[in-house]
Amino acid sequence: MKNSIRFKLIIWITGTLFIILSSSSFYLFQEKREYEFNHYQENKVSLKKQLKISLLNGFWQLDKKYISSVIESNMQNEYILAIKAKDQGNLYVGILKTKESALVTLDDQITPTHSDKLEIRFSHEKLEIGFVEIFFSRQPFLKRIDDFLLRLLFIEFIAIFSIGSMLYFAMNRYIFSPIQTLEFALEKANELDIESNDNTQDYGLPKLDFFEWSKLVNGVNTIINKISQELHNRQFAEIDALLEKNNAEIAYNELIKTKNSLVQTEKMAALGRLVAGIAHEVNTPLGITLTVASQLKGESIKLVSMVEEGSLKKSQLVEFMDLACESSRLIFANSKRASELIQSFKQIAVDQSSQIKREFYLCEYLKEVLHSLNPKIKATAIDIEFHCSEIIQMNSYPGALSQVITNLVLNAIIHAYDEEQKGIINISAFTLDRNVEIKVTDNGYGIGQEVLGKIFDPFFTTKQGKGGTGLGLNIAFNIVTQTLKGTLSVASEVNKGSCFTINIPIEQDANTDSIDFK
Ligand SMILES: Nc1ncnc2c1ncn2[C@@H]1O[C@H](COP(=O)(O)OP(=O)(O)O)[C@@H](O)[C@H]1O
Numbered sequence: 001m002k003n004s005i006r007f008k009l010i011i012w013i014t015g016t017l018f019i020i021l022s023s024s025s026f027y028l029f030q031e032k033r034e035y036e037f038n039h040y041q042e043n044k045v046s047l048k049k050q051l052k053i054s055l056l057n058g059f060w061q062l063d064k065k066y067i068s069s070v071i072e073s074n075m076q077n078e079y080i081l082a083i084k085a086k087d088q089g090n091l092y093v094g095i096l097k098t099k100e101s102a103l104v105t106l107d108d109q110i111t112p113t114h115s116d117k118l119e120i121r122f123s124h125e126k127l128e129i130g131f132v133e134i135f136f137s138r139q140p141f142l143k144r145i146d147d148f149l150l151r152l153l154f155i156e157f158i159a160i161f162s163i164g165s166m167l168y169f170a171m172n173r174y175i176f177s178p179i180q181t182l183e184f185a186l187e188k189a190n191e192l193d194i195e196s197n198d199n200t201q202d203y204g205l206p207k208l209d210f211f212e213w214s215k216l217v218n219g220v221n222t223i224i225n226k227i228s229q230e231l232h233n234r235q236f237a238e239i240d241a242l243l244e245k246n247n248a249e250i251a252y253n254e255l256i257k258t259k260n261s262l263v264q265t266e267k268m269a270a271l272g273r274l275v276a277g278i279a280h281e282v283n284t285p286l287g288i289t290l291t292v293a294s295q296l297k298g299e300s301i302k303l304v305s306m307v308e309e310g311s312l313k314k315s316q317l318v319e320f321m322d323l324a325c326e327s328s329r330l331i332f333a334n335s336k337r338a339s340e341l342i343q344s345f346k347q348i349a350v351d352q353s354s355q356i357k358r359e360f361y362l363c364e365y366l367k368e369v370l371h372s373l374n375p376k377i378k379a380t381a382i383d384i385e386f387h388c389s390e391i392i393q394m395n396s397y398p399g400a401l402s403q404v405i406t407n408l409v410l411n412a413i414i415h416a417y418d419e420e421q422k423g424i425i426n427i428s429a430f431t432l433d434r435n436v437e438i439k440v441t442d443n444g445y446g447i448g449q450e451v452l453g454k455i456f457d458p459f460f461t462t463k464q465g466k467g468g469t470g471l472g473l474n475i476a477f478n479i480v481t482q483t484l485k486g487t488l489s490v491a492s493e494v495n496k497g498s499c500f501t502i503n504i505p506i507e508q509d510a511n512t513d514s515i516d517f518k
């Protein structure tokens, strides 16, 4: 209540009115008092003059009747309370005005209660012949002043009351009731749920009659509309963002699926390459075996027919025996070679597909892996150098390692050199404390700095559309860091070549027996 504008304005307005009206009333009151007082003084002065003239004759002639009549006539004066007149002898006239304005005789001994007294002495040649005392009362003018004050106060009260209530009603009509209307409308708008999609909701404020208010209402309406529009926009944006997020999630899941399937494809491709390698490598000894066996078969048939005809000579038999010996030696050697090859490839293929941890000799194993890559290497002008002097026995995941080495060597063949370009790919392995460090180095094009930071990212390839998937190094990185518990790093200089370094523990922890890497 004390904080309401209405209360404050009432206090201010009535206070101001009170101050203005009181000061003007005070001024008027002072004027009136001065006037009445002057009037009273003037009255006294003129009475004195008049009595001095009119009573002198009475005293001179000692005419009591005349004196009485003069006094009585002057008793009409409202300020006079009583008059006493006497001479040196027995002449005495005393008249008193009662409260009811009746005139009664006043004893010489009695002095009435008065507010003012005037004495007039009549003398002749220094001899006093008469003495008059006039008793005045200020009551009449004091009463008039009091009445005036009361009237002033009444007018002031009426003025304050009427101006105050007029202002109050005017303010109510033009200020407070519009404010209240706005207040209710705002409260109503506040209760509405702006975020709901209910279009029938009306947030707008009512139209008000007066110019200033309608401007204000229009302004507030515009702001409310803007805010609700903004909120709706935001809602839409949120819905859009949610949809986008869902889409992104779906796309991400798709991507993961695609990546997984590509990883699988890449693994299958690695196996495919291995199988091709086996086929190619085994082809030679098997071919030789086949040729020698068919030649031996032909010679044997010839020998049988010669025996049947009885035309076999000793020299022919010796020749056949030599051929049979040489053929069986060749068949044995080549079959052995084929069997060995199949044995080693079988091990790599099993390792690659099963990811089994086992003990193996690193250098032997790397040699076999490089062997499996022979068909690819032979189709290029690139030489492979392999340095691994120590006997390093490891307990780790050979299949995983073979896949990493395969990827790195194939990358060097594909990315470091042009077709037919000569080059050297060097693979070296040596121990470092309880780790081995295997380096795959080429002297080809190298990798630019702007690309170097991205080559391990999935799907990063500079051979987009030309058979590159961008997964080879990512898979290699994951295998080295997760399965082999080591590190894979790269150093490269443009036009000088690249060096990939694998650093892995010789012994894998006993509790990680078999990992099916993704
Ligand atoms: N030895 C290398 N010499 C030059 N660039 C290489 C070499 N190895 C990898 N890169 C670069 O790294 C990229 C990523 O390799 P990778 O992940 O195996 O994908 P992809 O072989 O499918 O392109 C290649 O596209 C290539 O630009």
Ligand SMILES: [Mg+2]
Pocket: 407, 410, 411, 470, 471, 472, 473
């Ligand atoms: Mg690759």
